[in-house]
Amino acid sequence: MKVFKRLLIIVPAILVLVIGFVVLSSYFEHRDLIAEEKELYPAPGQLVDVDDGQLHIYAEGEGDNTLVFMSGLGTSSPFYDFKPLFDELTEDNRIVVIERAGYGWSEITSTGRDLDTVLAESRQALAEIGESGPYTLIPHSLAGMEAIYWAQSYPGEVERIVGLDPLIPEYYEQDEDRDNPLSPLVTFLARSGLMRQQEGVCENMPVIEKGYLNDEEMEAACAIFMRRLMTKNMWEEYRSLDDNSQLVLNGPGLEVPFYAFISGQGEELWIDTLEDYADMSFTLDAGHYIHLDETELIGEKITEIIETDDITF
Known part of the structure; x- marks a missing residue:
């Protein structure tokens, strides 16, 4: 019995030590790989100073119209996510x-x-x-809130x-079954580096899954995925949704046209609310990454x- 009792203490302790060693080893290897990947895959655009760090902003092309993708x-990688569309x-x-704080190379x-801080950083960049x-x-999903607030605050x-299945506060306030798209487990796996042990995990990125990137681009996108998966800024964006939604709802009406491409695979409330809100909307048989x-x-x-x-269809 004494031996058995000792084993009940020793075996779990050994397991904790082994798990701790594996996690710490993975973490330090992850940090080393991030340093290497920063050298291998430099930012394609410019890193600019804002109040608390640097944002990555990519620009190309010439013309009378400036299209801002959000x-x-x-x-994890807005640059690669939007690349197929902006190439058009x-x-x-x-x-x-614009890659917000905690995204891509930012x-x-x-x-x-909060939207005041996020918008100030976007405008400063x-x-x-x-x-x-x-x-x-051209906001996708969550960025619909920032785009509307931008137009409310600085209509000039x-x-x-032009929203890409954009989130609007009218939907958010009616949605009673809000699912958190961020996972504590995945966050732990990402930050500890254990995510790197999952073979083919980067293939879950929509832009890779749909075959838009060549081999070199996939390697760069995967490197960004590994260091920008469910960052603390993303978590803070999620936690700020209630306040941000109220801020937009209490703001003035839009003085600019609002167009929306809507995922026909979304829930009925999402589709109906967006169709009612938009000056003109286009519901397509496509997923949330409609672009x-x-x-x-x-x-x-x-x-x-x-x-x-x-527009005509």
Whole structure:
């Protein structure tokens, strides 16, 4: 019995030590790999200083219209996520991709994710690289909130909003079954580096899953995925949704056109609310990453919208 009791203490203790050793080893290896990957895959755009760190902002193309792409919650690499779509639009337009704090090549910061802070950082980053409005804002998902708030706060800087299955506060306030898209377990696996042990995990990135990237781009996107999966800034964005939604709801009405490409695979409340809110909406048989399911069509229709502020289907 004495031996048995000792084993009940010793065996769990050994297991804890072994698990701790594995996690710590994985973590330090993960940090070393991140340092190597930063050298191997430098930012394609510019890193600009904002109040608490640096944001990555990518710009290319020339034209009378500047299109600003804004990513959804948890999209680890906005640059690669939007690349198939902005490639359709760079010939005749200036395109800009803003990677918020904690996304892509941008740094993880300690600033809050209230809309005033997020918008101030976006505007500061644009100013730092010499961009000026008015802009056509192209937000995906969560970024719909920031785009609407931008137009409410600085209507002279926004010409129109073209949402890619965008989140609007009218939906958020009615949704009684809100699911947290961020997972504590996945967050732990990402930050400890244990995620790297999961073979093929990067293939879950929609832009890779749908076959848009070549081998070199996939390697770079995967490196970003490993260090920008469910960062603390993403978690703070999720926790700030209640306050941000109320802020937009209590703001003035939009003075600019709001267009929306809507995922027909979403729930009925999502579709109905967006169709009611938008000046013009287009519901497509596509998933939430609608710009990767209907890239060519959406590129053509955005061009139509820019040229005529109208659209036909």
